[in-house]
Amino acid sequence: MTRKSTIVVLGTLLGLYAASQASAAADQVVIGDIDDMSGVYADVMGQAGVDVINMAIADFGGTVLGKKITVLSVDHQNKPDIGASKFREWADQNGLTVVLGGSNTGVSIAMSKVAAAKKIPFIAIGAGGASLTGADCTPYTIHYAYDTTALGNGTASAIIKEGGKTWFFITADYAFGTQLQDAATKVVLANGGKVLGAVRAPLGTTDYSSFLLQAQASGAQVLGLANAGTDFSNSLKAANEFGITKTMKPAALLAFLTDIHAATLQTAQGLYLTTGWYWDLNDQTRAFGKRFFAKVNRMPTMDQAGVYSATMQYLNAVKAVGSTDSDKVMAQLKKTKINDFFAKDGYIRADGLMVHTMYVMKVKTPAESKYPWDYYQVVKVMPGEEADGAQPDQTCPMLKK
Amino acid sequence: MTTVFGVPLPAILGQLMLGLVNGSFYALLSLGLAVIFGLLGVVNFAHGAFYMLGAFAAYIGLASFGVNYWWALLLAPLTVGLLGIVIERLLLRHLYHVEPVYGLLLTFGIALIAEGVMRSQFGASGKSYPVPPLLQGGFNLGFMVLPVYRAWVILASATVCGVTWFLIERTRLGSSLRAATENAKLVQAFGINVPLLVMCTYGAGVALAALAGVLAAPVVQVSPLMGSSLVIVVFAVVVIGGMGSIVGAIVSGLLLGLIEGLTKVIYPEASNIVVFVIMAVVLIWRPAGLFGKEQ
Numbered sequence: 066m067t068r069k070s071t072i073v074v075l076g077t078l079l080g081l082y083a084a085s086q087a088s089a090a091a092d093q094v095v096i097g098d099i100d101d102m103s104g105v106y107a108d109v110m111g112q113a114g115v116d117v118i119n120m121a122i123a124d125f126g127g128t129v130l131g132k133k134i135t136v137l138s139v140d141h142q143n144k145p146d147i148g149a150s151k152f153r154e155w156a157d158q159n160g161l162t163v164v165l166g167g168s169n170t171g172v173s174i175a176m177s178k179v180a181a182a183k184k185i186p187f188i189a190i191g192a193g194g195a196s197l198t199g200a201d202c203t204p205y206t207i208h209y210a211y212d213t214t215a216l217g218n219g220t221a222s223a224i225i226k227e228g229g230k231t232w233f234f235i236t237a238d239y240a241f242g243t244q245l246q247d248a249a250t251k252v253v254l255a256n257g258g259k260v261l262g263a264v265r266a267p268l269g270t271t272d273y274s275s276f277l278l279q280a281q282a283s284g285a286q287v288l289g290l291a292n293a294g295t296d297f298s299n300s301l302k303a304a305n306e307f308g309i310t311k312t313m314k315p316a317a318l319l320a321f322l323t324d325i326h327a328a329t330l331q332t333a334q335g336l337y338l339t340t341g342w343y344w345d346l347n348d349q350t351r352a353f354g355k356r357f358f359a360k361v362n363r364m365p366t367m368d369q370a371g372v373y374s375a376t377m378q379y380l381n382a383v384k385a386v387g388s389t390d391s392d393k394v395m396a397q398l399k400k401t402k403i404n405d406f407f408a409k410d411g412y413i414r415a416d417g418l419m420v421h422t423m424y425v426m427k428v429k430t431p432a433e434s435k436y437p438w439d440y441y442q443v444v445k446v447m448p449g450e451e452a453d454g455a456q457p458d459q460t461c462p463m464l465k466k
Numbered sequence: 467m468t469t470v471f472g473v474p475l476p477a478i479l480g481q482l483m484l485g486l487v488n489g490s491f492y493a494l495l496s497l498g499l500a501v502i503f504g505l506l507g508v509v510n511f512a513h514g515a516f517y518m519l520g521a522f523a524a525y526i527g528l529a530s531f532g533v534n535y536w537w538a539l540l541l542a543p544l545t546v547g548l549l550g551i552v553i554e555r556l557l558l559r560h561l562y563h564v565e566p567v568y569g570l571l572l573t574f575g576i577a578l579i580a581e582g583v584m585r586s587q588f589g590a591s592g593k594s595y596p597v598p599p600l601l602q603g604g605f606n607l608g609f610m611v612l613p614v615y616r617a618w619v620i621l622a623s624a625t626v627c628g629v630t631w632f633l634i635e636r637t638r639l640g641s642s643l644r645a646a647t648e649n650a651k652l653v654q655a656f657g658i659n660v661p662l663l664v665m666c667t668y669g670a671g672v673a674l675a676a677l678a679g680v681l682a683a684p685v686v687q688v689s690p691l692m693g694s695s696l697v698i699v700v701f702a703v704v705v706i707g708g709m710g711s712i713v714g715a716i717v718s719g720l721l722l723g724l725i726e727g728l729t730k731v732i733y734p735e736a737s738n739i740v741v742f743v744i745m746a747v748v749l750i751w752r753p754a755g756l757f758g759k760e761q
Contacts, residue, residue, distance in 0.1 A: 107590035327591035
């Protein structure tokens with residue numbers, strides 16, 4: 066066979082395969098999970114997120130409306146182009162009905178554009194950027210677990226109440242970091258505080274010492290860490306080493322349970338942070354925590370709990386409207402109250418943000434921690450409206466009609 | 467207050483000090499890379515992974531076997547160096563007669579496997595390694611507080627770099643090594659076991675990377691990805707210094723650490739690309755690198 070005819074045969078086979086996939090997909094519900102599976106945020110959601118989605122599907126009964134439920138997953142490697150092109154590919158070829166996941170705000174913004182173009186619901190869980198339901202909102206985006214506005218309102222106001230009036234930020238240099246810094250800055254200024262300076266550190270920086278010297282030179286009382294994952298643990302570790310935590314109070318604007326675990330309580334004790342969920346809040350959360358632990362051998366983060374809740378909400382909505390039609394499902398999701406082990410008094414606002422109770426936490430000292438993963442004590446329970454405001458974000462273009 | 471580029475002098479001094487610390491790491495890592503390239507002609511892309519494995523060896527030693535930092539400084543490079551020798555013996559050896567790109571691909575694959583295995587064992591967020599009790603605290607230098615541990619890093623790195631340079635440039639063993647790279651057949655004819663020499667060289671280069679990993683463990687989060695971001699910078703350092711040049715690797719390592727430190731004050735956003743900009747300029751001006759010999 067010549068090379069040319071080989072290519073023709075291969076092409077035909079691939080075409081047939083794609084066609085069979087598309088037709089098979091018509092009687093399926095296809096859940097896509099696009100997330101960071103290998104990079105700095107892999108422990109926050111990652112492969113365990115796929116396990117949790119499968120756990121939720123099994124609990125739901127394995128089928129909905131008599132259709133099989135399929136899960137597709139891919140590592141977006143924190144690259145917006147990979148996230149967006151996988152989303153598009155699955156929509157075109159695999160009969161995609163919903164996408165979950167999406168740690169990294171930059172990637173999630175790119176994916177929400179595809180969601181709008183393909184008219185497929187996108188439930189962003191891992192990403193923090195509030196612009197997902199603000200300037201970048203779409204009729205098909207839902208922002209589920211937490212956002213930068215809530216983080217700023219929670220952590221920054223708790224610290225200001227303790228007298229931390231002057232701030233210096235170390236910010237991850239991409240959409241998430243800058244939005245987080247903006248949210249915290251608003252709270253600081255509104256409460257009569259001052260921002261004395263900020264540095265933008267590239268994502269994945271390992272050496273924070275020179276940024277910390279700049280922070281110290283500013284004379285600010287509070288060191289605002291507007292970063293996450295290993296960026297957070299590396300900056301906190303260096304702050305301890307250089308003795309900066311003795312003169313400045315560190316504020317974790319976003320820290321996940323796995324970050325605190327990695328940094329150890331010795332380093333992280335006394336930190337304030339805001340979270341949408343914690344495994345040790347009540348019997349329901351503990352039950353989920355234990356199930357997750359049995360599978361993954363660590364306690365779940367708020368994102369991993371959120372993805373279970375979101376999968377259930379989606380499947381219930383499909384069941385209620387009797388179809389996977391995106392517009393019908395979105396309408397159903399937006400009018401359903403969410404009350405489960407993850408969210409209390411949750412509802413999806415017109416701009417797509419899931420408003421629910423948030424918690425301001427203080428990290429325990431090694432002496433206060435009584436059993437493995439006993440890391441937080443609740444400082445304040447923040448009703449959803451206090452965390453995010455009762456009104457939809459007016460910068461969201463679809464609300465401006 | 468005296469200022470330079472609108473930045474107060476104490477701040478500049480502080481950043482230069484930190485640049486020296488980072489430069490020490492770059493020097494140590496690029497040294498191993500330069501030795502391996504110079505003597506084997508292998509572009510060792512797994513260098514970052516061996517650095518990471520060195521840090522994890524220290525962590526595992528402490529967490530599981532109670533091996534303290536000082537023993538780890540000896541044992542981790544030995545263990546990882548041994549692993550390097552096994553890899554050279556079983557895999558790399560078969561690629562010496564083909565183009566260098568095959569060696570690059572093989573070592574890149576090894577790096578991905580090592581990262582994947584550690585990620586599935588320890589997770590992406592990694593582990594925390596404490597600063598050894600003897601090296602805690604800091605010196606007040608007037609313009610900044612320099613943690614004792616960072617001063618130790620500069621000292622340790624300078625010593626290791628000096629010893630390695632001396633071994634290769636000033637001893638009989640070093641001269642056989644250098645001769646073997648010029649003409650392996652002739653050196654073999656003098657009764658020197660060249661394959662053994664090459665194997666030990668690779669092991670030693672890998673051990674240097676692991677040593678840098680142990681030195682870095684108390685400073686950064688010990689994570690599976692800690693090497694992959696660094697190895698690219700270190701490659702740029704080696705290219706700027708001149709591929710295979712030992713003095714070049716050490717000098718450009720320290721120099722780039724300093725320049726990066728200054729960039730972090732003047733324009734922080736550019737701090738992770740400044741090394742590559744310099745690389746591009748150097749390659750245009752002197753294609754063989756600052757200390758490399760034109761072929």
